[in-house]
Amino acid sequence: MTMNATPSHQRLQPEFRLLVLLVSIGFFMQALDTTIVNTALPAMARHLNEDPLHMHGVVVAYVLSVAAFIPLSGWLADRFGVRNTYFAAIVIFTLASLGCGLSQSLNQLIFFRVIQGLGGALLLPVGRLAMLKLIPRTQFLSAMSLMSLAGLIGPLIGPTLGGWLVEVATWHWVFLINIPMGLLGILVTFKAMPNVKQKEVKSFDLSGFVLLMVAMIGLSLGIEQLSSREYPQWVSISLLIAGILATIIYAYHSHMHENALFRSTLFKNKIYAIGVLGNFFARFGGNAVPFILPLMLQVAFGFEPFYTGLMMIPLVLGSLFSKPIVRPIIQRLGYRNVLLTNTILVGCCIASFSLTTAETPEWLRAIHFFIFGTLNSIQFVSMNTLTLKDLSQQQASSGNSFLSMIMMLSMSIGVALAGTLVNMFSHYFGPQHMATTFHATLICMGCINVVTALIFSRIPRNIPV
The missing domain is CATH 1.20.1250.20 (MFS general substrate transporter like domains)
Known part of the structure; x- marks a missing residue:
């Protein structure tokens, strides 16, 4: 009908x-x-x-x-x-x-x-x-x-x-x-x-909320403090262990607690589970780049803040350029092929920023940033639509909220990881080799993105668009 x-x-x-x-x-x-x-x-x-x-x-x-x-x-x-x-x-x-x-x-x-x-x-x-x-x-x-x-x-x-x-x-x-x-x-x-207002509101899952906060704070701050010289190494390791334990306990809690913020039944949907896991890891590099590049342009290459800001515009323009072409690309190639290929391309593009120097021509740098913005936007839109496409009406609100939380958590961990790598490589190469420090960090972040393609290889071949 x-x-x-x-x-x-x-x-x-x-x-x-x-x-x-x-x-x-x-x-x-x-x-x-x-x-x-x-x-x-x-x-x-x-x-x-x-x-x-x-x-x-x-x-x-x-x-x-x-x-x-x-x-x-x-x-x-x-x-x-x-x-x-x-x-x-x-x-x-x-x-x-x-x-x-x-x-x-x-x-x-x-x-x-x-x-x-x-x-x-x-x-x-x-x-x-x-x-x-x-x-x-x-x-x-x-x-x-x-x-x-x-x-x-x-x-x-x-x-x-x-x-x-x-x-x-x-x-x-x-x-x-x-x-x-x-x-x-x-x-x-x-x-x-x-x-x-809602006429009837369920009691708030305070214990689940606390577990999620401990998990997110433990994982993010644990990674952030790995290269810190202010605190001993056991502090960051303890934070990471607390984050991992809280994640495991919440997984059990979400299965047993009727009013859990995010029920474990969400993850019985295979596509949603793959999408959330892929979102989490594939956003490390993509979300860290807008943090790393301005720092590299100013600290390593000595550019002024306003010029650095201008160089970020092509990145956003690439994102805008991708909006009308994402859907036709997915319809033609399918989610599996798009995400497998594009995840590798994004990773390679992040790693290729290690080839840039202070002498790189402005037009070439702008094109490079534009290409990354385009690929990164295709990645995010493809992952998000795949993740949410098969959720039932009852699961849509909860599934969308959990995905939003994972996206922000991934950004937090991505920036923390990038900051940690920059500091570790800075200690290794020395302050006189800042460009090498940032280049090594970008290569590592790019490699993480490439490996994430393994998650998207689990997407069924004939999944409808």
Whole structure:
């Protein structure tokens, strides 16, 4: 039976535009803050009297905090209402941004980045949930398309804006720029977003939440501290063991606990299990590159922050270029062939950044970054659509939340791993060979990506697109 009575989508009606603007503000702030910091790290290090190679904690703290608190977002919105939760999120994010901008030490900055991550973890999921609950399905596609523009603009201008702010002002404005946008969002929230609640809310799985936090924090910080000279080696090993044990215990918990945040039944779906595992490992390199390259261009090659930010634009343009071609490629070649081939290509492209030097022509560097942006975007879109395509209606919300958490956790571990490798190779080659240090790191990250292709080889050959 066909259902042609209702059009697939309509233009967004005026009464919903303010809501979409509000959600877009939150999405833009969160997307901007994921990238704007990267080009400002060396300037932060100089002001705070820190080694630029030890600044990856600023990125890891934010991304890890986002990953840790994503499971909390849906329950809070159901329990206290989408407006109250979103309002709290934007207030937390704005105040934490002020704290970051006023920080006088690396520890203070990392503390406020964790708080900022809590706000960021709630902004996008709760905003998307509000749109899902309030906007008619016939207009939802138009609303999501408008909102997604904010998510594209953030990474596009983030690195360049960060580099420009460092040169014309100070690194503090990388965070202080969030305050006017946050105040606008606070003012609009009560006008644009009704406080929709669920009538019946299940009790929150606190024990599962704690286990997940221990697992994520243990794995990320354990890897991050491996090359640290501030703490003995047993600290990082203990963190890694705690993370692994918490993961194993949560796997049992998810099987036995009726109200578990993420039930083990999700992983009975073979495609979902492969997709989540592939997402986790294949994002290490892809998510670490926007952190490594700006650092390499400034610390190893001596480029200015603004120039470094400009060089990141081709990477984002490559991502935009890939959007209309991903689906035709998957339809023609199939998920298995695309992910097997593209995972290897992304890994080789990451490793090939080790061939770049300070003398590499700008046009060649721009093309190189553009190609990586294209391949990386094809990778992410292919993995995400494969992972979620076969989930049932009942599993869609839980499966999507778990995938979002895994994506942010993978970014956190990827940046932590890249920072650790940079520090280890720096100790080995010496500070006078910084280019070699970054080149060796990029080769290692690329090899990890290539090996991840083995996971995607488990995808059935004739899986429908």
